Structure formats: structure tokens, C-alpha cells
Amino acid sequence: MFDQIIETLHQRGFRMTPQRLLVLQILKDAGRHLAPQEIFAQAQRILPAMTEATVYRTLSFLSEQGLILAAHIGNGQLVYEIAGHDHHHLICRACGATKQIDHQFLESLYQQFRSKTGYQIDSLHVTFFGLCPDCQKN
Amino acid sequence: MFDQIIETLHQRGFRMTPQRLLVLQILKDAGRHLAPQEIFAQAQRILPAMTEATVYRTLSFLSEQGLILAAHIGNGQLVYEIAGHDHHHLICRACGATKQIDHQFLESLYQQFRSKTGYQIDSLHVTFFGLCPDCQKN
DNA sequence: CCTGCTATTGTAAGTAGTTACAATAGCAAA
DNA sequence: TTTGCTATTGTAACTACTTACAATAGCAGG
Structure with missing residues (x-):
């Protein structure tokens, strides 16, 4: 196995x-x-x-x-x-709902990040905190 | 005071x-x-x-x-x-170097994020982990 | 300046996670 | 299969952080 x-x-x-x-x-x-x-x-x-x-x-x-x-x-x-396919977490700080984001979408953001700051974002460990659509209504 | x-x-x-x-x-x-x-x-x-x-x-x-x-x-x-002006942290996972990113630059990234996922990124708590330019050489 | 309500504190015990060290047990090589 | 080296484990003590509860002390109102 x-x-x-x-x-x-x-x-x-x-x-x-x-x-x-x-x-x-x-x-x-x-x-x-x-x-x-x-x-x-x-x-x-x-x-x-x-x-x-x-x-x-x-x-x-x-x-x-x-x-x-x-x-x-x-x-x-x-x-x-x-460890599987690259993906990331998006977590709602209000209700705790987690969502996965696929790697491909983030690639373009990383590229902008790097050209601006010089830092290469660690693609395996990124977690975003925010408000999910439901909690934005409150 | x-x-x-x-x-x-x-x-x-x-x-x-x-x-x-x-x-x-x-x-x-x-x-x-x-x-x-x-x-x-x-x-x-x-x-x-x-x-x-x-x-x-x-x-x-x-x-x-x-x-x-x-x-x-x-x-x-x-x-x-x-609490002061909005800013964010960018942390190198190899050497621990921290860098601040100003809010304005991230705004455009957030906008892309929201239109893709529906989540509104929490602009006060975002921290990115990655590799700084120096550590990318190793 | 008092008084009373109750938010806030210190105490003390509890939970999650870490670490030094000696005993155990993988595994490479004979 | 046996042997020896040393990576890995369990033990036990320790650090960071949390929480229930009774005592304390802000502060609004008289």
C-alpha cells in the first residue's frame, strides 16, 4: 500500500x-x-x-x-x-466553513505576487481567511 | 494617551x-x-x-x-x-524573514479572489508563507 | 463623594503540544 | 539468519495557553 x-x-x-x-x-x-x-x-x-x-x-x-x-x-x-494534488484552504472566520481552491487559479495570483515583492509564495501551505458569501450578509 | x-x-x-x-x-x-x-x-x-x-x-x-x-x-x-494602517505579513518559511505588504497592492488580488470564489478575503489578517528572494537561491 | 452593579482579575487546575534521555527495534550487511 | 548500528519510541517533565470560580475594583447614578 x-x-x-x-x-x-x-x-x-x-x-x-x-x-x-x-x-x-x-x-x-x-x-x-x-x-x-x-x-x-x-x-x-x-x-x-x-x-x-x-x-x-x-x-x-x-x-x-x-x-x-x-x-x-x-x-x-x-x-x-x-499529500495529494496541490490545493489550498479558504476558511470563513465567522462560520468556519472551509473551501478548497485549486492550484491553477492561484498560479496567476502568485505570479503577480512574485513580480511585485520578490517572494515566491509557498504553494503547498497557503491558507486564506475571510468571509464566505453567506456570512457577508450579516 | x-x-x-x-x-x-x-x-x-x-x-x-x-x-x-x-x-x-x-x-x-x-x-x-x-x-x-x-x-x-x-x-x-x-x-x-x-x-x-x-x-x-x-x-x-x-x-x-x-x-x-x-x-x-x-x-x-x-x-x-x-492597530494602525492596513498591512499584511509575508513570511519566509526558510529564514523567517518578515516583510510587510501594503493594502493597496492586495486589493486587486482580493478582487480577483472574490469574483472567482465568492469569498471576501479578510483584509486585516492575511499572512502569506513563502520563500524570500535570498532563500530561493538555496 | 458614596453606593451598587457587574466586568475584570488572580488563582489554580486543566488541555495541547514539546523535549531530553534511556530503552527498543528497524534494517543493512555479513 | 544473525549482528550491530542508530533511528525511533515511550516515559516523564516541561512550556504555552485556556477556563471556572470567587474576590476585586471600574464606573454610572444618586
């Missing part, structure tokens, strides 16, 4: 463990972003010995390796999801 | 306290954004009775009232600054 990922880790001198595999499995099954505590709760049901510390360490490790994505959502919370 | 702010709070049914005044003063003197812990350290030197809980509560209160601004910077940390 995750043979390619295991191969990648070995090439980089890292190891695959039941804990890491479980976190990947949980994120994959969820099909959406999860908070560390949600992941910990699910993980412990399957692998009771697993601790919070390991969950947090595993999440930052997998994220550094580019195998999962970390995204900041409202109130500074960090959530994780399986 | 903060007469206008005090007046505003009273009109809304809230009170001014030495603790709130001190947080405002510290942010104003700093002239840049500060983390809650930096504010707490400075505050306690002047008002030893002041506790962490009060600092955190004061920061979210002042922020809700629009008197200070909260901004997420790298690694999910929240920082605060005195």
Missing part, C-alpha cells in the same frame, strides 16, 4: 515503523484533514501503546518529508492531510 | 483597567508585533501582580474590539500589534 513511501524513506536513511504506517493509514482513510488529537484518538484505539508524543513527532516528520501536508486553519490550529 | 480608546470601550459597556492600559502601552512602545510571552515578560516587570491568564485574555479582548491586530506567523504562532 505504502511501498513507494517506504522506499523513499529508506533512500533518505529513515525507517518505517508501525506508528508511522498507522498515521499514514488514518490520514488516507479519513480523506480529509485531521487535527493531531483526532489522529491520536484513532491511533490509540488500534495501537494502544502509541503515545501523544509519537503522534506529534510523526506528524512533523512526515510533513518535513513531504509525505503529508500541514495546514493552519482558523484560531491557529494545525491540521494534516495526505 | 489612550483617551479615545477608553471612550470607545465605555460606549460599548466595557472598562479600562491598568492591565489593559499596560498591554496597549507595551505594544505601542514596541512599534512591531510581539508574542504573548514577550508581552507578559514586559508587563510583569511593571505590574508584578499581572498574570499570564490576564495577558492572554486581554490580548483576545483587545483584538476582538479591533484595538489591536492578531496575526499568525510561521509555525502557528500568534502575535499582536497596535
Whole structure:
């Protein structure tokens, strides 16, 4: 299932463990972003010995390796999801509704950004906060 | 010094306290954004009775009232600054360099955003993560 | 200048996330 | 299959931040 990922880790001198595999499995099954505590709760049901510390360490490790994505959502919370196609989050600060934006649309905005500021926007971690159409009415 | 702010709070049914005044003063003197812990350290030197809980509560209160601004910077940390002219943060995820972007430039981007997604981007809280020109070379 | 209402504070306990360190267990190589 | 190196884990203590509750203290009105 995750043979390619295991191969990648070995090439980089890292190891695959039941804990890491479980976190990947949980994120994959969820099909959406999860908070560390949600992941910990699910993980412990399957692998009771697993601790919070390991969950947090595993999440930052997998994220550094580019195998999962970390995204900041409202109130500074960090959530994780399986790395897939590039997309981004648009979060309503009033009702919390989240919407995904596809990468292609943002490309043109990034280009304008770069020519103006010199900064290259990190296309994997962008999250926008704003008001969704419904909440703009209030 | 903060007469206008005090007046505003009273009109809304809230009170001014030495603790709130001190947080405002510290942010104003700093002239840049500060983390809650930096504010707490400075505050306690002047008002030893002041506790962490009060600092955190004061920061979210002042922020809700629009008197200070909260901004997420790298690694999910929240920082605060005195509300002034609209501006935004652009943070390099490699070296941590921060740059301010003026509101006017972003206006045009927001407009494109809104017509595409229907979401109105929150112009006071936008923070971009990316790579600064220097770090792009590595 | 008092008085009373209640917003705000400090206290203390709780939750989320991080870190040093010694024990454990992947995995590469024999 | 066995062995040894060291990446990874669990433990336990620590930091940042939050919250319920009773005591305190702004401030509006008399």
C-alpha cells in the first residue's frame, strides 16, 4: 500500500515503523484533514501503546518529508492531510466553513505576487481567511 | 494617551483597567508585533501582580474590539500589534524573514479572489508563507 | 463623594503540544 | 539468519495557553 513511501524513506536513511504506517493509514482513510488529537484518538484505539508524543513527532516528520501536508486553519490550529494534488484552504472566520481552491487559479495570483515583492509564495501551505458569501450578509 | 480608546470601550459597556492600559502601552512602545510571552515578560516587570491568564485574555479582548491586530506567523504562532494602517505579513518559511505588504497592492488580488470564489478575503489578517528572494537561491 | 452593579482579575487546575534521555527495534550487511 | 548500528519510541517533565470560580475594583447614578 505504502511501498513507494517506504522506499523513499529508506533512500533518505529513515525507517518505517508501525506508528508511522498507522498515521499514514488514518490520514488516507479519513480523506480529509485531521487535527493531531483526532489522529491520536484513532491511533490509540488500534495501537494502544502509541503515545501523544509519537503522534506529534510523526506528524512533523512526515510533513518535513513531504509525505503529508500541514495546514493552519482558523484560531491557529494545525491540521494534516495526505499529500495529494496541490490545493489550498479558504476558511470563513465567522462560520468556519472551509473551501478548497485549486492550484491553477492561484498560479496567476502568485505570479503577480512574485513580480511585485520578490517572494515566491509557498504553494503547498497557503491558507486564506475571510468571509464566505453567506456570512457577508450579516 | 489612550483617551479615545477608553471612550470607545465605555460606549460599548466595557472598562479600562491598568492591565489593559499596560498591554496597549507595551505594544505601542514596541512599534512591531510581539508574542504573548514577550508581552507578559514586559508587563510583569511593571505590574508584578499581572498574570499570564490576564495577558492572554486581554490580548483576545483587545483584538476582538479591533484595538489591536492578531496575526499568525510561521509555525502557528500568534502575535499582536497596535492597530494602525492596513498591512499584511509575508513570511519566509526558510529564514523567517518578515516583510510587510501594503493594502493597496492586495486589493486587486482580493478582487480577483472574490469574483472567482465568492469569498471576501479578510483584509486585516492575511499572512502569506513563502520563500524570500535570498532563500530561493538555496 | 458614596453606593451598587457587574466586568475584570488572580488563582489554580486543566488541555495541547514539546523535549531530553534511556530503552527498543528497524534494517543493512555479513 | 544473525549482528550491530542508530533511528525511533515511550516515559516523564516541561512550556504555552485556556477556563471556572470567587474576590476585586471600574464606573454610572444618586
